[in-house]
Amino acid sequence: MTEPRTTPEPEGQVSDAVQGNWVDQWAPEITRPYLRLSRADRPIGTWLLFLPCVMGLLLSMLSNNRASLHDLWILIACGLGAFLMRGAGCTWNDITDRKIDAKVARTRSRPIPSGQVTVPGAVIWMLLQALLGLLILLTFYANAIWLGILAIVPVLIYPFAKRFTWWPQVFLGIAFNWGALLAWTAHSNNLAWPALVLYLSGITWTLFYDTIYAHQDKEDDALIGVKSTARLFAHNTPRWLMFFLIATVLLMAIAVYGATKDRSMLSMVFALIGPWAMGWHLQWQMQNLDTENPDVLIRLFRSNRNTGLIPLLFFAGALFM
Incomplete structure (x- = not known):
């Protein structure tokens, strides 16, 4: 009897990469190895960095009731x-x-611990991505440029946070949601209080999804002494x-109110449906949560792309009301 044929995994594929991703299938x-190092084979992180930017941009547009081709840029x-x-970070x-990743089952297949990329090669790759990012940043208003440069600080600190605090997810939230402040300022050239509240909202959202994500590694983390909210909260x-x-x-919702208080009541109410609908998607994640099942954990984590897209639909719709 002939055994069923199976498609072998591409050489060097990272263990938690999306199956059939474009990097492993189509990239030269x-x-x-360098695209894997940037997590291009795991695009959810790019989405989670991009979505707060769009939220900040749309709320800024709602706040001053102005739109132009510059906003498309x-x-x-x-x-x-x-x-x-995200790739540079x-x-x-x-x-x-790299030494910690070599000790964790889920991460030891990453490019550096697996030997696909050397540390000097990784440094050069990181600087190249950061330089390209800087060139894009320089097309914004001066205030936004300074905000973008300041964002480097939490990015540099985050990898070390799990060594000294049980709350490294807070540092991830600080870094990952900076785009809400940046995009608001890139549109309006100033930073207003609704953008700051939106930023805080993004940080608590990050605490939600990254705690779910961190439950995948809690046993390995405990063995090597790495801290996380997943270990801290445990059964709670x-x-x-x-x-x-x-x-x-x-x-x-408070950020939306602040951005839409001078618009029509219909526009405000429609935009306020966004946070409410987002909350229902987060509730769905909780209903399906199983902290001992890695397949469920990664699926719920990746579903946060849809979580973040939901309020954007209502923010965009409110622009036309």
Whole structure:
């Protein structure tokens, strides 16, 4: 009897990469280790960096009731910047974590611990991505440029956070949601309080999804002494996730109110449906949560792309009301 044929995994594929991703299937072989280092084979991180940018841009447009072709460029630039700076940040993370990654089952197949990329090669790749990101940033207003440069600080700190605090997810949230401040300022050339509240909302959202993500590694993390909210919360995780859910929705609703208070009542109400609908998607994640099942955890984590897209539909719709 003939055994069924199976398609072998591409050489060097990272263990938690999306199956059939474009890097492993279509990218030139010489570029694959570097694209894997940038997590291009795992695009959810780029989405989670990009979505707060779009939220900040749309709320800024709602706030001053002004739109132009420059806003289209801001949107495109934020997309390119999210890809590049997420790649640079992940490269930095893997450089600093290379010894830890070699001890964790899920991460030992990453390019540096698996020997696909050398540390000097990774440094050069990181600087190239950062330089391209800077060139894009320089097309914005001066205030936005300074904000973008300041964003480097939490990016540099984040990989070390799990060594000194049980709350490294806070540092990830600070870094990953900076785009909400940047995109707001890129549109309006000033930073207003609704953008800051939106930023806080993004941080609590990050605490929600990255706690789910961190549960995948909690056993390995405990063995090597790495801290995380997943280890800190343990069996109380659902209670904490509910707190983060409520905080995310309330803070985003306050930001929406601040951005739309001078618009029509219809526009405000429609935009306010966004945080509410987002909250229902977060609730769905909690209903399906199984902190001991890695397949469920990664699926729920990746579903946060849709979580972030939901309020954008309502923010965009409110622009036309």
